[in-house]
Amino acid sequence: MEALIDFFENLPSSFRAGILIGGIFLFWVIEGVFPLFEFGYKKVRHALINAVLTGFFVLIGLGFAGILLWSSTWAVENDFGILNWIQMPIWLQVIVGVMLLDFFGAYLVHWVEHKVRFMWKFHLVHHSDTNVDVTTGLRHHPGEAVFRMLFTILGVLITGAPIWIVFLYQTMSAAFTHFNHANIKMPKKLDQALSYLFVTPYMHKVHHHYTQPLTDTNYGNIFAVWDRVFGTFAEVEDTKSLKYGIDTHMDPKENEDVVNLLKIPFQKYRPPVGSKFHKNENEENE
DSSP: OHHHHHHHHTOOHHHHHHHHHHHHHHHHHHHHHSBSSOOOSOHHHHHHHHHHHHHHHHHHHHHTHHHHHHHHHHHHHTTOSHHHHSOOOHHHHHHHHHHHHHIIIIIIHHHHHHHSHHHHHHHHHHHTOSSOOGGGGGOOOHHHHHHHHHHHHHHHHHHTOOHHHHHHHHHHHHHHHHHHHSOBOOOHHHHHHHTTTBOOHHHHHHHTBSSTTGGGSOOOSSBTHHHHHTTOOOOOSOGGGOOBSOTTOOOHHHHTOHHHHHHGGGSOOOOOTTSTTOOOHHHHTO
8 A cells, every 4th residue: 555655646747648648549449449339420630629628628737736736735734624534544545535536526516517507618518529439538628627626626625635645536537537438339237237336438428418318417437426326327228329419519610620619618608498507588688
C-alpha cells in the first residue's frame, strides 16, 4: 500500500498523459474489431472535432489544478473532511475516498447539469454527438470543465482526500470514461453483471439516447451504485434500438462544427415541447 501511495503522490505527468492517450488508442482499436454500431462515419474527422474540444477542456482543468492541490492539502493539514473525522484502515480510505469523489465529481455534477437549464446548455455539447465512440467521452464544452472542477474541489473538501487519492480517482475516472463511451460490443450478461457495481458501456449508452426519459438516467462514471441508490438507473432490452444525439441538435451542421459547438451555450435555446425545460407561451412572456 505504501508503494501505491508513493506512486500516486508523485504521479508523473507522462503517466497521466499515457492513460488519456493510451486509453483512447486501446479502445479505438477494440471498437474497430468489435463495434456495437456500424456508424459509417468519417472516424478520423469525428475524432479531430472531439480532440479540439478535449484540448480546451484540459486547459481549463489545468487552470484549476493549483486550487485542487490546495484544497486537498488544506483538508489534510486541518483534519477536515470525512476521511479525517472517521478512523479507518488505508484500504477502506481508498474505497470510500474514490467513491465519494466519484459521487461529487461525476454523478452529482452530471445530475445537476441535466436539471439546471444554464448548465445544461453547456453539457448539451457532449450529448450532441450522434456517433458515440471512445472520443465522445472527452467531448465537452470548456465551460463545462469549470462546473466539473468546482464540484470535484467540493468533493475533495468534504471527503478530506489526500492528493494521492485524488490522483487515483482522476486516473480511474479517465479510464472509465474511455471504457463507457467506447463503441464496443460486450456479452450482454457480462455487461449486466458488471453494472451492479460499475458503469458499463451498455449502461452509459442508454444515457446517450436522443430523447427523454432515457437521457435523464445513468449519470454515473465509475460506480453504478449511485444511479441505483438514487433511482436514476435504467436499462433497455435492445441496445441497438438506441439513437444517439439530442433531439434539439440533430443537424450535422450544428454538431459537427467546432465553432458552432463552442457557441451553442450562448445561442437561443428552444426546448422541444414536453421537455423538462419547455415553457408554454404564457410563461415565456412573463
